[in-house]
Amino acid sequence: MPQSRRSFLKKTTALAGGLAISSQIAAKAYAGGTDVIRVGLIGCGGRGTGAAAQALSTTQNVRLVAMSDAFRDRLDESYRSIQGHLADNDLDAGRLAVSEEHKFVGFEGYRKVIELSDVVLIATPPGFRPAHFEAAVNAGKHVFMEKPLAVDAPGVRRVLQAAEAAKAKKLNVVVGLQRHYEKLYTGGWVDMLQNGVIGDITASYVYWNSGGVWVRPRQAGQTEMEYQMRNWYYFNWLCGDHINEQHIHNLDVGNWVKQAYPVTASGYGGRHTRNGKEHGEIFDHHFVEYTYADGSKMISQCRHWNGCADKVSEGFQGTNGSAPQPGKIMAKSGYVLLDHNSRKDPNPYQVEHDVLFEAVAKGDYKFADAENGAKSTMTAIMGRMATYSGQVINWDEAMASSLDLSPKQLDFNAEPPILPLPSGFYPVPVPGETKVF
Numbered sequence: 001m002p003q004s005r006r007s008f009l010k011k012t013t014a015l016a017g018g019l020a021i022s023s024q025i026a027a028k029a030y031a032g033g034t035d036v037i038r039v040g041l042i043g044c045g046g047r048g049t050g051a052a053a054q055a056l057s058t059t060q061n062v063r064l065v066a067m068s069d070a071f072r073d074r075l076d077e078s079y080r081s082i083q084g085h086l087a088d089n090d091l092d093a094g095r096l097a098v099s100e101e102h103k104f105v106g107f108e109g110y111r112k113v114i115e116l117s118d119v120v121l122i123a124t125p126p127g128f129r130p131a132h133f134e135a136a137v138n139a140g141k142h143v144f145m146e147k148p149l150a151v152d153a154p155g156v157r158r159v160l161q162a163a164e165a166a167k168a169k170k171l172n173v174v175v176g177l178q179r180h181y182e183k184l185y186t187g188g189w190v191d192m193l194q195n196g197v198i199g200d201i202t203a204s205y206v207y208w209n210s211g212g213v214w215v216r217p218r219q220a221g222q223t224e225m226e227y228q229m230r231n232w233y234y235f236n237w238l239c240g241d242h243i244n245e246q247h248i249h250n251l252d253v254g255n256w257v258k259q260a261y262p263v264t265a266s267g268y269g270g271r272h273t274r275n276g277k278e279h280g281e282i283f284d285h286h287f288v289e290y291t292y293a294d295g296s297k298m299i300s301q302c303r304h305w306n307g308c309a310d311k312v313s314e315g316f317q318g319t320n321g322s323a324p325q326p327g328k329i330m331a332k333s334g335y336v337l338l339d340h341n342s343r344k345d346p347n348p349y350q351v352e353h354d355v356l357f358e359a360v361a362k363g364d365y366k367f368a369d370a371e372n373g374a375k376s377t378m379t380a381i382m383g384r385m386a387t388y389s390g391q392v393i394n395w396d397e398a399m400a401s402s403l404d405l406s407p408k409q410l411d412f413n414a415e416p417p418i419l420p421l422p423s424g425f426y427p428v429p430v431p432g433e434t435k436v437f
Helices: 046-055 072-088 109-116 126-138 153-168 189-194 224-230 248-258 348-362 370-389 395-399
Strands: 037-042 062-069 103-105 119-122 142-145 173-175 201-210 264-270 285-291 297-304 311-318 321-325 328-331 336-339
Touching: 037 046, 037 109, 037 348, 046 062, 046 072, 046 119, 046 348, 062 072, 062 109, 072 103, 103 109, 109 126, 119 126, 119 348, 126 142, 126 153, 142 348, 142 370, 153 370, 153 395, 173 348, 173 370, 189 248, 189 328, 189 336, 201 248, 248 297, 248 311, 248 370, 264 370, 285 370, 370 395
Parallel strands: 037 062, 037 119, 062 103, 119 142, 142 173, 201 297
Antiparallel strands: 201 311, 264 285, 285 297, 311 321, 321 328, 328 336
């Protein structure tokens, strides 16, 4: 399994890029004419906490100056975790410089964080990311943004529009599809496959099969909006289903190697073991066959079943050989063309922050990940549309969909887009009946 954001917060003795503050004077001055890069965190869950810790572990002169979350307890927990990370890794405690006045709680606090920051870390649930990314770009801020980037086609289109604005403003944008910063992939594997070392790729195989993630039980006194926000993984307006939230990593690798995005998707899915009231509306398994314009297929599996064989990986079959797993390539004869040993590779979660903050400190424009991130997000959404509806989904039609999953009002006393039935269960998509456009 890939390293989680939370596991990064444990003490490590080998942070990529070193732990000392760089003595180099940055090429760009920030607040007060200094070289301090002010960092703001929007979304203080495990992912956001990890991203902030990684940002503060770079060699640049960085300060976390503002934090925002819908819930005060999550913000406070994140703050304590970041404090602990700095202490455990002998980093300057002054890098955490968030005053009480710069801790913002609620749905609108992200606006204040953006105002106070040079680089914005966006790690809210995916349903919020289009609005938060758009606001950061409009304000002229560099961005690290977690994946996926949206939960529906309107959100993807909004991100794509903001991505164009970011390019025009030369704002660096890094997306947390960290395989693009992982030597197992970038150390020759992807390049060799793209350059035809196994011939034409005829089939791609991508997997995220695991036991699933956390569940946060309903608490007495919670409004329905608060319950869904706390248990966000299980509601599509917030998460987009686990094919979007997790499996996007593997789908993205398939697109990356093919240097293309699929034109159609068909498949099936449902709920087999994670089918309680607490599991909201999402499926616990999806199987999707994607087709690219050249006729090649990407076979996609993702499931959340405990006690079953886990697999999180990608592989490719070509006319002259195969790549059975990341870092390994074999000729048709069986001769091993590449077998990358990743034991000493740097942590890709750290690398993506190292390179982003180095570029910002030097005033360089190097990273424009949002367009690919949005289109790989759309790949996942198209797969969900196929499994929920039972129909063959076309890329152009999916991208043009007007189905907007967002709530009419963001307020803890407002109704979210989906409500439980009298039984306490939530309506679940039914293939052949569910409409996805």
